[in-house]
Amino acid sequence: MAVHQRTRQSEAQLLQPKVRKVVDLARRLYLLELEGFPETFRPKPGQFLHLRPTKEDYPLLRRPISLQSYRDGVATLLIREVGIGTELLHRARPGDCLDALGPLGTAYSPVRSGESVLMVGGGVGVAPLVAAALEAEPGALVDFCYGVATAGEIQSLDFLSGRENEIRIHVSTDDGSSGHHGFCTEVAERLLEERRYAKIFTCGPWVMMRKAFRLGSERKVPVEASLEVQMGCGLGACLGCVYETPDGDFIRSCIDGPVVDGYGVSWENH
Amino acid sequence: MGSLTLANPVMPASGTFGYGEEFAGLFDLNRLGALVSKAVSTLPRHGNPPPRLVELKSALLNSIGLQNVGTQGFIEKKLPFLHDYSPPLIVNVVGDSVEEYREVVEALDPHERVSGFEINLSCPNVKKGLEYGTTCAGVERITSALRAGTRKPLWIKLSPNVSNPAELGKAAEGAGADAIVAINTLGGMVIDIEKRRPVLGARFGGVSGPAIKAVAMKVVWQLHEAVAVPIIGVGGITRTEDAIEFLMAGATAVQVGTANFVNPLTMIEVIEGMREWMGERGIKKIREIVGAAHG
Numbered sequence: 001m002a003v004h005q006r007t008r009q010s011e012a013q014l015l016q017p018k019v020r021k022v023v024d025l026a027r028r029l030y031l032l033e034l035e036g037f038p039e040t041f042r043p044k045p046g047q048f049l050h051l052r053p054t055k056e057d058y059p060l061l062r063r064p065i066s067l068q069s070y071r072d073g074v075a076t077l078l079i080r081e082v083g084i085g086t087e088l089l090h091r092a093r094p095g096d097c098l099d100a101l102g103p104l105g106t107a108y109s110p111v112r113s114g115e116s117v118l119m120v121g122g123g124v125g126v127a128p129l130v131a132a133a134l135e136a137e138p139g140a141l142v143d144f145c146y147g148v149a150t151a152g153e154i155q156s157l158d159f160l161s162g163r164e165n166e167i168r169i170h171v172s173t174d175d176g177s178s179g180h181h182g183f184c185t186e187v188a189e190r191l192l193e194e195r196r197y198a199k200i201f202t203c204g205p206w207v208m209m210r211k212a213f214r215l216g217s218e219r220k221v222p223v224e225a226s227l228e229v230q231m232g233c234g235l236g237a238c239l240g241c242v243y244e245t246p247d248g249d250f251i252r253s254c255i256d257g258p259v260v261d262g263y264g265v266s267w268e269n270h
Numbered sequence: 271m272g273s274l275t276l277a278n279p280v281m282p283a284s285g286t287f288g289y290g291e292e293f294a295g296l297f298d299l300n301r302l303g304a305l306v307s308k309a310v311s312t313l314p315r316h317g318n319p320p321p322r323l324v325e326l327k328s329a330l331l332n333s334i335g336l337q338n339v340g341t342q343g344f345i346e347k348k349l350p351f352l353h354d355y356s357p358p359l360i361v362n363v364v365g366d367s368v369e370e371y372r373e374v375v376e377a378l379d380p381h382e383r384v385s386g387f388e389i390n391l392s393c394p395n396v397k398k399g400l401e402y403g404t405t406c407a408g409v410e411r412i413t414s415a416l417r418a419g420t421r422k423p424l425w426i427k428l429s430p431n432v433s434n435p436a437e438l439g440k441a442a443e444g445a446g447a448d449a450i451v452a453i454n455t456l457g458g459m460v461i462d463i464e465k466r467r468p469v470l471g472a473r474f475g476g477v478s479g480p481a482i483k484a485v486a487m488k489v490v491w492q493l494h495e496a497v498a499v500p501i502i503g504v505g506g507i508t509r510t511e512d513a514i515e516f517l518m519a520g521a522t523a524v525q526v527g528t529a530n531f532v533n534p535l536t537m538i539e540v541i542e543g544m545r546e547w548m549g550e551r552g553i554k555k556i557r558e559i560v561g562a563a564h565g
Contacts, residue, residue, distance in 0.1 A: 057480040060325060060480070061330065233286075235288075236292050240332060
């Protein structure tokens, strides 16, 4: 149903970007800004960087982090500290050189002029949606449902406004400290009753994405979801990051995803 | 390496390098000593249910379950790409029975691009793979059956999950193996204490990565004392010094596995690093250091 832009492995490069800034947003939640990418680095919304947190053997694997934006040579990543890898990345200081592989994975389909798109993001899951909203063509309308636990975790998305397209941000918080008191999928449901959307983009906790998918499928709206699965190589070789499709096939989230057609995911089996 | 000549002693470990395509955009595959394919069975295999990976301290637990395209899929979809590269191509073969192993070998044997076979007797992620790999009689039986099916180099890949790997190596050598590959992953598991369930979809998996290097080293050492055929050392190599250590334990060549996931250029760095290390010490041939630690 939805059209995904499949990455060719050859687009991926080994990169040594420099840390420009680390901005703390809340406890264990930060923005990592990287610069010094080559001309040939042209990430699409939804793609990720596979970052190596250390040169040592522990933690061993790279961490796949979606790009929130890539503008004027600066890549911004929104990261929640969930373990040793994201903790080490948090400790990076301006000028530090990182080991990054990318851009990797599939992208969200382009948001065309005249299209209305509903974006449903929870927590750090908003990052690839911000990238998709930034790339929306002039004349597009984006309703951006942004759900977080509490007001302190909201990052300013002012840079999305004042553009030639219309991007409306609808904040919701679990504790009611800002915007709608409750889930962002509740806001999404209300919006879906008012307007017909060309497609829904979602990224965030599995339960939230499953709800967003159900809202879309009940109304026969295409849904594109960005999945998070424990990843190995990021290149499609190790077959470690698979998830199951309704046909019982296994699809790799690194190469066939992370952005996938919501109708191709077995939402109940998780 | 027996009847095979390698430009250098470094190659990927099966299953960590796909069928080569995945890495071709990052470096020139022609720089490798050999190419080793992901496992190939007669029919395509679906693999194990996810989750398939758990990161451990300096190690990785996996249970991929030998998901692969099958022999015909390999011939039609993967082999054409590999024709564009010159290093010897070793196909890793897996099966549920002696007949299945033999079917794969015989189907691939006529293909000129296939230089030899690595027989996976030791994957902990399939029920029957280990049955052949854990007894001398089993190893002998399968090695002789396959020896009769091909004249191309036949490498037997051993499991560390046995009490007597060197004896198994001897059994393989006696039945006609051209080389012994050691080791495959160590059996392992992890439990999610909140869910009170194993983390892996298949419960058990195989442990790889830097943490298993010392285990592999001992097996290679013991094999060196037990067999005359070349040994290919594999387990936890991430840097030049690791590879040299394996050579000194008795390996003639090495395979790099999990490190490919972390630093895709590991093999290239090890090839260059070994050249430099040897140059600095006036060592001209690899064989000058093979088994050097045995005194």
